[in-house]
Amino acid sequence: MEDPSLSHADPEAVLVGEKQIEGRSLSQIAWGKLRRDKVALAGGAFIVFLILVAILAPLIVKITGGPPNAYHEDLLSPYIPNIPAGDFGGMSWRHPMGLETVSGRDIFSRVLYGARISLLIAILATMLSVAIGTTVGIIAGFFGGWVDAILSRIMDMFLAFPLLVFAIALSGVFPDKAFGFSGLPLRLGLLIFVIGFFNWPYIGRIVRGQTISLREREYVEAARSLGARRPYILFTELLPNLLAPILVYSTLIIPTNILFEAALSFLGVGIPPPTASWGGMLADAVTFYTVPHFMFWPGLAIFATVLAFNLFGDGLRDAFDPRGR
Amino acid sequence: MISYIIRRLIAAVGLVIVITMITFAIFYLMPRLAGATPETLATRYVGRTATGATVEQTAQRLGFYDPVPVQYWHWLTGVVNGTEFDIGSGVEKCPRPCLGYSFRNKDPVTPEIMRRLPVSFSLAVGAAVLWLTFGVATGVLSALRRGSFFDRAAMTVALAGVSMPIFWTGVMSLSLFSYKLGWTPPGGQYTKLSDNPLEWAHGLLLPWITLALLFSAQYARLTRAGMLETMGEDYIRTARAKGLRERRVVVKHGLRAALTPIVTIFGLDFGLLIGSAVLTETVFGLPGLGQLAIDGTKNNDLPQVLGVVLLIAVFVAIANLVVDLLYAVIDPRVRTK
Numbered sequence: 001m002e003d004p005s006l007s008h009a010d011p012e013a014v015l016v017g018e019k020q021i022e023g024r025s026l027s028q029i030a031w032g033k034l035r036r037d038k039v040a041l042a043g044g045a046f047i048v049f050l051i052l053v054a055i056l057a058p059l060i061v062k063i064t065g066g067p068p069n070a071y072h073e074d075l076l077s078p079y080i081p082n083i084p085a086g087d088f089g090g091m092s093w094r095h096p097m098g099l100e101t102v103s104g105r106d107i108f109s110r111v112l113y114g115a116r117i118s119l120l121i122a123i124l125a126t127m128l129s130v131a132i133g134t135t136v137g138i139i140a141g142f143f144g145g146w147v148d149a150i151l152s153r154i155m156d157m158f159l160a161f162p163l164l165v166f167a168i169a170l171s172g173v174f175p176d177k178a179f180g181f182s183g184l185p186l187r188l189g190l191l192i193f194v195i196g197f198f199n200w201p202y203i204g205r206i207v208r209g210q211t212i213s214l215r216e217r218e219y220v221e222a223a224r225s226l227g228a229r230r231p232y233i234l235f236t237e238l239l240p241n242l243l244a245p246i247l248v249y250s251t252l253i254i255p256t257n258i259l260f261e262a263a264l265s266f267l268g269v270g271i272p273p274p275t276a277s278w279g280g281m282l283a284d285a286v287t288f289y290t291v292p293h294f295m296f297w298p299g300l301a302i303f304a305t306v307l308a309f310n311l312f313g314d315g316l317r318d319a320f321d322p323r324g325r
Numbered sequence: 326m327i328s329y330i331i332r333r334l335i336a337a338v339g340l341v342i343v344i345t346m347i348t349f350a351i352f353y354l355m356p357r358l359a360g361a362t363p364e365t366l367a368t369r370y371v372g373r374t375a376t377g378a379t380v381e382q383t384a385q386r387l388g389f390y391d392p393v394p395v396q397y398w399h400w401l402t403g404v405v406n407g408t409e410f411d412i413g414s415g416v417e418k419c420p421r422p423c424l425g426y427s428f429r430n431k432d433p434v435t436p437e438i439m440r441r442l443p444v445s446f447s448l449a450v451g452a453a454v455l456w457l458t459f460g461v462a463t464g465v466l467s468a469l470r471r472g473s474f475f476d477r478a479a480m481t482v483a484l485a486g487v488s489m490p491i492f493w494t495g496v497m498s499l500s501l502f503s504y505k506l507g508w509t510p511p512g513g514q515y516t517k518l519s520d521n522p523l524e525w526a527h528g529l530l531l532p533w534i535t536l537a538l539l540f541s542a543q544y545a546r547l548t549r550a551g552m553l554e555t556m557g558e559d560y561i562r563t564a565r566a567k568g569l570r571e572r573r574v575v576v577k578h579g580l581r582a583a584l585t586p587i588v589t590i591f592g593l594d595f596g597l598l599i600g601s602a603v604l605t606e607t608v609f610g611l612p613g614l615g616q617l618a619i620d621g622t623k624n625n626d627l628p629q630v631l632g633v634v635l636l637i638a639v640f641v642a643i644a645n646l647v648v649d650l651l652y653a654v655i656d657p658r659v660r661t662k
Contacts, residue, residue, distance in 0.1 A: 157343060160593060160645070162637045164603055165615070168622045169351050169630055259490050263604055266492050267619060282493060286608070292500045299493035307488035314484075 026244060030319040040315020046308035054115040061109040068105065068113040068276045098293065100284060107294075110276035111301050117277045118305065121191050122257040128196030129257075130250050133203025134242070140204070141211025142234060152208070155201040164263065167194045171269040184275055191270060195260050203249055210245050214238055244320045251313035255306040262302050278302050333649050337642035344638040345631065346397065352627045353393045363389035387428060400425060400631070424635070425628035427621075434632040438614065442636070444515055445613035448536070448605065449598040451529055453591075455537035456544055461587065463541065464548020465580060468556065479545060486542025495535045495608035502531060515611055532609045536602065540594065544587065551583035558582070585652065592648035596641030 024032075034040060053060065061067060098107050140151035171194055214220065220237050228237070264270035265279030273280060278298045285295035364377075367384035388396050402408065407421035417433075419426070424434040463483070467476040502508045509531045516524035555561065556579050564574045603615035614633050621629030 157340060160340060160596075160638070160641045161344060161347075162597055162634060162641075165618045165622075165630070165634060165637065166348070166351065168603070168619055169348065170355070255488065262490050263492065266490075267603065267607065269622070279490075279492075282490075282496070286492075286496050289496050289500045290504050292497060295493065295496055299490065299497070302490050302493065303485075303488055306490075307485065310484055310488055 026320070030244070030316075033319040034315055037315045037319065040312050040319075043308040043311030043315065046304070047312060050115055050305060050308070051119065053112060054119050057109075057112040057116055060112060061106075064108065068109040098297075100281070100294065107281070107297050110281055111278070111297055113276040114278040114281060114298065114301065115305070117188075117271055117275065118258055118261060118302075121188065121195065121261045122254050124192045125196035125199070125257045125261075126250050126253050128192060129199040129253060130203055130246060132197070132200035134207050134246060136200070137204040137207025138211050138234065138238065138242070141208040142215060142230075142238070144212075144215075148208070151204075155204050155208075158198070158201040161198065163198045164260075167198060167260070167264060168267060168269050170194050171264060184272070187270075187272060191261060191264065194264075195257050199253060199257065199260075202253065203246065206245055206249050207242060210242055211238060214241055248313065248317045248320055251309060251316055255309040255313070258302065258306050258309070330650070333646055337646050340642050340645075341635070341638040342401075345401075345635050348631055348634045349393065349397045349400070349627075352625075352630070353396065357393075404635070424632035427629055428626045429624050434628045437617065437629070438632050438636060441612060441614050441617055443517065444611055445599050445602065445606075445615065447518060447525065447529055448532055448602055448611060448613060449595060451526075451533040452536035452540065452598070453595055455533055456540035457591070459537065460541035460544025461548050461584075463545040465552055465575070465583075467545065467549045468552030469575065471553065476549075480549070483542040483545045486538050487546070489539070491535060491539050492604045492608050494538060495532070495605060498531055498535055499608065532605050532611060535608075536598075536605050544591075547587055547590065548583060551586060552579060555579050555582040588648055588651055592644035593641065596644035597637060599637060599640045 100107055100110070136151055136155070140148045140155075171190055215238070220233060223233055223237050261270060261277070262279035262282070265277040266283045267279075268283060271277035271280055278301050281298035282295050282302075285298065288294055363384040364380050366389050367380050367387060384390060388399060391399070399408070403419065403421075403423040403425060405421060407419055407423045409416050409418050417426075419433060419435075422435060424438065426433055427437075463479050467479050470476050499511070503511045510528050514528050516528055518525045556575075561574060561578055564578045565571075569578075599614065602613065603619050605611070606613040606615040607619070614636065618630055618633040621627070621633070
């Protein structure tokens, strides 16, 4: 391909001495736009902060809060049954978000440990969706014809499923021991599978659409006319150009998955107690709905996390949008 | 047009059948793959003290010894033709559409579903009216006044709206409006529309608003994005250039095109909502289909779950069909095809 004699015909050579024209890649342009989007950056910063807090949770609770499953029944009110003593659900320096009802467990440390579960499930489930969705989407878009027809039908059908009911059914029907796992690890694996497996058609449809439009571009045509094989075209010509939409929509699927996991745990078919999860904490607090601050903290945790991912994802999408300003 | 409708109908029936098949597989194949036998399945329904003979009898009665496809076939013929069921203490006739008998309490499923359908339907219709009105109106106004204070405020609220878990907003609003302020009745109540329309609406007001808040937010974002895209099209410039009034340009040319994807999503959302407003029903204690589905799941009561899933699938299929036909009205290109 590279002909040494051509290197003299550098079109920019005539510009020596004048301002150099700088070629910018899509990711450079996108980063430039994203850097100016303060709201999206704030969302991104919050996500980084949250991941750090989740990783460091065992250290943080040593400073304040204490172990997430420690009971503090001695701090419950002697007058009102099951309600912590003191204002705002027993808020104090030792227990910055107060205590849970009935058990008196520390809400702050449970919110922190809940973040680990929530992020772990949401991110791994998203990776699973992306893996299936990208594969199916590329195959459907690249090969077209009857392959595309069948795969598109399957994707349409998945979108018409009552996902929540199915997920509840799957997690309810599953035995306590399977594939050599049991307890929490099995449950985590099952939730990741259920959430990830039902969400892949969203990514699949986007990737399929992108593949179809890329397939007809001139540079793919050029590669094909030079005798490039299909795998080459797939991996070197198409996949790099699909990375941006895949990245954007993965960021936007994570918050949906966080809400999904919280909903399952809220309904009692997600993370089993006593492991701390935001949905499970809300379910415990609902019995005492007349005192809203017990459900305030786990709800706020879900809301802030989901909002941060949505803000960052929206910003990322705008940044990669070639039509944007 | 007739052949178009027939093709859509066949696709709709196919969708319903596949969805029920998958539900069946989840309940029967998954446990078997994980090592369950007909006896261990039957043990769930007879209690732990039962003898081996009772368990075998129950497994026989519930048809657990048949291969899974045969069991599915029995269920399907029951739905289409009606069937007779051995409920243990005698044989009972189950007229079509027979959705079977609860594995737990031996009650027939069809009347139970019919009893709960009005609740779920009331919830979905009321919420849909609210969210379509507010969501689409907000989206259109935001798009027309892009960058204005209204646009930014509305989109901030919408983004917050899609980020809040519905069970959280539900319980918080219940705590505020029902418990603190006493404006709405507490959860767990449902008055029939035919009994007292005012009570009906009053009791459903909070669930409607809670559901509508989430969906309005989604629809406002979708409508705004769609409107921004169509208002930049060439034919909008043409419409303006030929001197149409702005109102007509927006409504007849802009909104019409922007609505097409929204109608599709609405069909799907509405169909799904009939049976899967599980969270809203749980929070507000409404005795709807979603509750039945989750109770059935927790009790391993397949016929109940299957009944609800079948109904959801039927509603999704009907909604999709209506949407496809509506396309012909909204999008003139479909008519000519």
